[in-house]
Every structure is written in structure tokens, then in C-alpha cells.
Amino acid sequence: MTETRLDAVKLDGAGPVYDQIRRSIRDLVLDGSWPPGTSVPPEHALMEQLGASRMTVHRALVQLAREGLITRRRRSGTIVASPPASHAMLDILSIPDEVRRLGQSYAFEILSRRDGKPSAELAALFELKRTEPVAHLVTLHRSGGQPHVLEERVIHLATVPAAAGERFEDTPPGDWLLKNSLWSEAEHAISAIAAGPREVELLAVTRGEPCLLVERRTWNQGKPVTAARLLYPGGRHRFVGRFGPYGAV
Structure with missing residues (x-):
């Protein structure tokens, strides 16, 4: 795990800590800093870096997974998810x-x-x-x-x-x-x-x-x-x- 990737997750001081973590990682994904397949720092590393509890970090990652931005796997860890390809008439076609x-x-x-x-x-x-x-x-x-x-x-x-x-x-x-x-x-x-x-x-x-x-x-x-x-x-x-x-x- 690179220090650069961990250091990129920052708190902005606005609102609950879990939501600050969620927004920080979300922005890194959406602006292309973390492309699909990028490894997301593990919970314990985020806890130490941000001074947050395990429950707080876990809650942020769970929410990001629900939004479809990351994929959590027990053995291989958490990675940035690939955008889903949608094929409805008004969506992006494959x-x-x-x-x-x-x-x-x-x-x-x-x-x-x-x-x-x-x-x-x-x-x-x-x-x-x-x-x-x-x-x-x-x-x-x-x-x-x-x-x-x-x-x-x-x-x-x-x-x-x-x-x-x-x-x-x-x-x-x-x-x-x-x-x-x-x-x-x-x-x-x-x-x-x-x-x-x-x-x-x-x-x-x-x-x-x-x-x-x-x-x-x-x-x-x-x-x-x-x-x-x-x-x-x-x-x-x-x-x-x-x-x-x-x-x-």
C-alpha cells in the first residue's frame, strides 16, 4: 500500500467523521485519482491515519459500497469498482x-x-x-x-x-x-x-x-x-x- 494513496484521504471538518471519509474517497474516485481496480487502504490504516474509530471507518466504506463506488472482498481487500455498463435506451450503451x-x-x-x-x-x-x-x-x-x-x-x-x-x-x-x-x-x-x-x-x-x-x-x-x-x-x-x-x- 502506497503512502500517497493513504495520505490522499483527508478530513474537511464538515459534518460527521464517517461522512467526511466517505466524501474524501468518493471525490478521489470520481475525479479519476483512484481509477477502477485501485486498492483502497484497509480499515486499520485509515483508522491510524485519520484518528477515527473502526466503526466510523467501517460505516464510511459500507456506504461507498452501497453507492457502487467500491467493491469489498474478504480475501483480496477493497478496490475501486468498475462503472456498471447499462443498456437501457436512454443510458450508455455497450x-x-x-x-x-x-x-x-x-x-x-x-x-x-x-x-x-x-x-x-x-x-x-x-x-x-x-x-x-x-x-x-x-x-x-x-x-x-x-x-x-x-x-x-x-x-x-x-x-x-x-x-x-x-x-x-x-x-x-x-x-x-x-x-x-x-x-x-x-x-x-x-x-x-x-x-x-x-x-x-x-x-x-x-x-x-x-x-x-x-x-x-x-x-x-x-x-x-x-x-x-x-x-x-x-x-x-x-x-x-x-x-x-x-x-x-
Whole structure:
């Protein structure tokens, strides 16, 4: 266990001590200081460092586990949890899981990638600042050997620096982000657009055929994480959500 990780947990003097510990660890997880898989200092170490009782530290860790931020294991200790991948219509989608739920085989191909400051065209498309470096990827996902969705994505390298060294050979960018980054806020929009020359070739559709465009952006604590444009052949897909008066069911 590193001293740096233990020293990072601090009390701010506001409210009950257990909640100060909870907030401190929560912030370290949400701002990316402790990425998924990071070992959380054991209870006895936190007790000594913070001058807190075992019950107080235990209560803070139990609450963090309930919030889904850490995973507690008897033999291997406590680690920062991986964010759960959700597949509801209005949530962050795992495209491989989406395809497999249809009973089809999944495959993907990275068609292009460019890292660096965005061009004027790309900045306008994704509402980016020209000074912030991004990884710009175009990916074709296949279902049962047929084109499933064309994805164009930017990843903000200042927020997710690990993406700069990732080649995405085994895992597509969206799923890699679900496992290796955190998000605290997201927005999405669905619209219909006509297939252009590029879509005709890559999605095996006819010129002008309606396509469903799903646009998603995520942030973590106000910092942009990623933005994606997912283009589905309109005649092959529909999005279905079931919900009640208090949300999804």
C-alpha cells in the first residue's frame, strides 16, 4: 500500500467523521485519482491515519459500497469498482452487448484514428475547443457479419489520458471507456438523417435511406470525457424503452 494513496484521504471538518471519509474517497474516485481496480487502504490504516474509530471507518466504506463506488472482498481487500455498463435506451450503451442480446455474433473495425487538436470541421461537429487534444476515431460495428452501426467518437485526452496509448485492438472505444473511465453526467439526442455517400458504402444502405442518429456526450465532474455519433440503418433498428411514472421499469 502506497503512502500517497493513504495520505490522499483527508478530513474537511464538515459534518460527521464517517461522512467526511466517505466524501474524501468518493471525490478521489470520481475525479479519476483512484481509477477502477485501485486498492483502497484497509480499515486499520485509515483508522491510524485519520484518528477515527473502526466503526466510523467501517460505516464510511459500507456506504461507498452501497453507492457502487467500491467493491469489498474478504480475501483480496477493497478496490475501486468498475462503472456498471447499462443498456437501457436512454443510458450508455455497450454495442457488443446490444448485438449479443439480438443473438448475433459481434465484430468491430477501427476505420480511422487521429490524435491531436481537432480541425475546425471536427470542432464544429462535436462542439469542441480547438485547443484541447482529442482522439478522433471512426468505428464500424457488425452484427452477424452485417453492418450494425457506424460510430464516430472523440475522447478528451486531458480527461482520459490513458486513451492516448490504447490501440483498441480487442475492445471497441465505447466499451473501453465504460471500463476505464468514469462519468457523472450524460446527455443524448436521437434524430433522423438521410444516408450520404459514406453511409451508403459502410452501412450497405441506399442513397437517402433514413438512418437513426444517436448523439451522446458524457462529463465527469464538469470535465468532458467523450462525445459520440452513432448512426444506425433506420430500417433495421428501433429503440424501445419501458417506463412508469417514476422512471424506467
